[in-house]
Amino acid sequence: MTALVNNAGIYPWKSFEDTDFATWKKVLGVNLDGPFLMSKAFLPGMRARKYGRIVNVASTTFWLNAPQMTAYIASKGGVIGFTRALASEIGADGVTANVIAPGLTNTATMRGVNEDIFEYLPKQQAIPRVIEPEDLVGVVSFLCSKDSGFVTGQTIATDGGQVRI
Template structure:
């Protein structure tokens, strides 16, 4: 690690949801490498991510928490208050992406996707953004998806939830912009993570490897997106250099979406 180049988040407290693996793990590791202590939140143990954060020389606090529960998020906020007294950077990352044709989506399916992908973004932000506003500094980074623009089939609930994330990002940025708190989103293309690798491929594709390659060919940069392609973008949005960027959705997707 190059300490000179990477000290922009020195001493900051960064909370990442869905931090046990996948993108959340990459974000937490990179934020730690760039100087932040990390609060790792997931329904699964975050021991592996905690080890990466500690290897970067920062403190890791792991909290098992179902962020779709208001009660659990209140517990999380209380624990963070006790341990660190604040949260400076919030990465709302945890999300699910089940593929279901609209006819098969029950209201329970719809609610399950909304509960994690949108309601939990509200709950966790509600728990930590007021403190950021009070202290006059904060960074909220939400994770949307390029599917919002490419509009893949089987994703009515997912795309609706990620559109909600973009709307929430813009609206909250408006309210917090004058208080030192920025709110932005990133929009990735299909990225190799345990979640996507473990998924069944879409109809007509033999394997997820084939699907990864096919999607990559639609991007301007025709290789499969990896978590490392996004981690630095999140860290940048969390940094002082991004202090004048807010309400934006950054398409970090290899040129999948060109707007």
């Protein structure tokens, strides 16, 4: 089985006014160019084998009112659009492309950026607790498995029920 999970991401908390072009390019470079480049590298082999799974990681902030994240939200919206378009081109070759969109996840990096958000955000979810990295594993595993062979171009929100798409 061949699967590619594009999970790299950076998220500077800056207002649009404070976001310079260098920051904009860096965020889009990591969050959107990364999945593009990795997919370019992996797709030839997947197509040759007539099998592959690509899972890109976006964010439910795309559907939320999240100020000071313009570059991040733009990049993750781009990931969703990229994945949908890619799915249309590779499905006939036995390759699927999908998106997992987590909510605010309890990681050391995120905790260091904005601790206060962990107090109120879980209260907005149907499952009112902090999202742990382990909560995302099942969805990613499914999208990487043969069981997801007829699922492509989809975005699955994994945020405890905060957004409903």
